Amino acid sequence: MLSLMRTSGICRSMILIALVLVCGRAAHANSFGVTSLLFRSGGCNECHAGGQTPTVQLTGPTMVTAGATNEYTLQISAVGSQNKGGLNVSTTAGVLAVGGADAVNTQAVTGAAGRKEITHTAPKAAVDGVVTFTFLWTAPTPFSSATLTAWGNAVNGDAFNSGDRAASTTLTITADVSVATPTPTPTMIPTPTATATLGAPACVGDCNGDGTVTINEIITGVNIALDVSPMSACPPFDKNDDGTVTIDELLAAVNAAVGSCPQ
Numbered sequence: 001m002l003s004l005m006r007t008s009g010i011c012r013s014m015i016l017i018a019l020v021l022v023c024g025r026a027a028h029a030n031s032f033g034v035t036s037l038l039f040r041s042g043g044c045n046e047c048h049a050g051g052q053t054p055t056v057q058l059t060g061p062t063m064v065t066a067g068a069t070n071e072y073t074l075q076i077s078a079v080g081s082q083n084k085g086g087l088n089v090s091t092t093a094g095v096l097a098v099g100g101a102d103a104v105n106t107q108a109v110t111g112a113a114g115r116k117e118i119t120h121t122a123p124k125a126a127v128d129g130v131v132t133f134t135f136l137w138t139a140p141t142p143f144s145s146a147t148l149t150a151w152g153n154a155v156n157g158d159a160f161n162s163g164d165r166a167a168s169t170t171l172t173i174t175a176d177v178s179v180a181t182p183t184p185t186p187t188m189i190p191t192p193t194a195t196a197t198l199g200a201p202a203c204v205g206d207c208n209g210d211g212t213v214t215i216n217e218i219i220t221g222v223n224i225a226l227d228v229s230p231m232s233a234c235p236p237f238d239k240n241d242d243g244t245v246t247i248d249e250l251l252a253a254v255n256a257a258v259g260s261c262p263q
C-alpha cells in the first residue's frame, strides 16, 4: 500500500517534469517566432548551427514619403534539406506590421525598444526553392531615413536548432524628397477696385445730395427758374453753371426723379 502510493507519487512527479519540459520549450517557442531580444549580433546563428548558410534578400521601396505604408519582401533560399524558413525583421524607426501578398505564417511581436518586429508563427515551406515572407512598413512623420534588419533562417523542420543556418541583410529607406510636401502656391488675393464715391457727377436737382430727386426739389428748381427762389436755394440744378435753371435742367431733374440718379 505504502510502496504503491510512493510509486504513484513518483509517477506524478515524472508527469510534472514532462509537463515543465514541454511547456518550457513552448515558452521558448522559437519554432513559433523570435524577437530580437533573444539574440545579439550573431542573430539566429547564436543558437542554430549545422546547416548551410542561405542567401537572404530584402526588397521593397527604398525611397518613400513620410507616413507612407509600403510592402517589403524577405526571401530565404532553401539549401538542401533546409527547405523551411523563419525570420525576424526589426526597424530603427517607423512601424512594422503584418501584411502583403505572402504574409502567411507571420506575426508582429514586440521587440527591442518596444517596437513591433515581424517573425514567423511556424516554419514556412519553400516554394520553388525560396521561402518568401512579406510584411508592411510605415515611415514615420517627419522622416529622413530608417534601416530594416532582417534575419532569415533556413531550417530543416526537425523542431530542433540543429541542421539550420541563418543569414542577415539590411535595407536602408530614405525620404523621397522629389515628392516632398508641395509648397503651397501663394494665392492671388484680388485687390478690391476702389469704388469712386467722390467726384461722381452730381445729380441735377438733387438739392440735399441724398442721391434722389424729390418732387419738393423739382418745385425748388421751378421756383429758381421762375426767379421766385435764388440759385443758392439749390445749386445742383445749375448743370451748365449759368446762374439759373433752364427748362432742360428741369427736365433732367424730372428724369432723375423718375429714373436713376445721377443722370
Ligand code: HEC
Residues within 6 Å of the ligand: 025, 028, 029, 030, 031, 032, 034, 038, 039, 043, 044, 045, 046, 047, 048, 085, 086, 087, 088, 120, 122, 123, 151, 152, 153, 155, 156, 157, 158, 159, 160, 161, 164, 166
Ligand atoms: C537563444 C537561442 C535561439 C535563437 C537566438 C534563435 N533560435 Fe530558433 N530555435 C531555438 C531552439 C532551441 C529551437 C528548437 C526548439 C523550438 O522549436 O523552440 C529553435 C527552432 C527554430 C525553428 C524551427 C526549426 C526546425 O528545424 O524546425 C525556427 C524556424 C527558428 N528557430 C527560427 C529562428 C530564427 C528565424 C531565429 C533568428 C531570428 C532564431 N530561431 C533564433 C533557439 C534559438
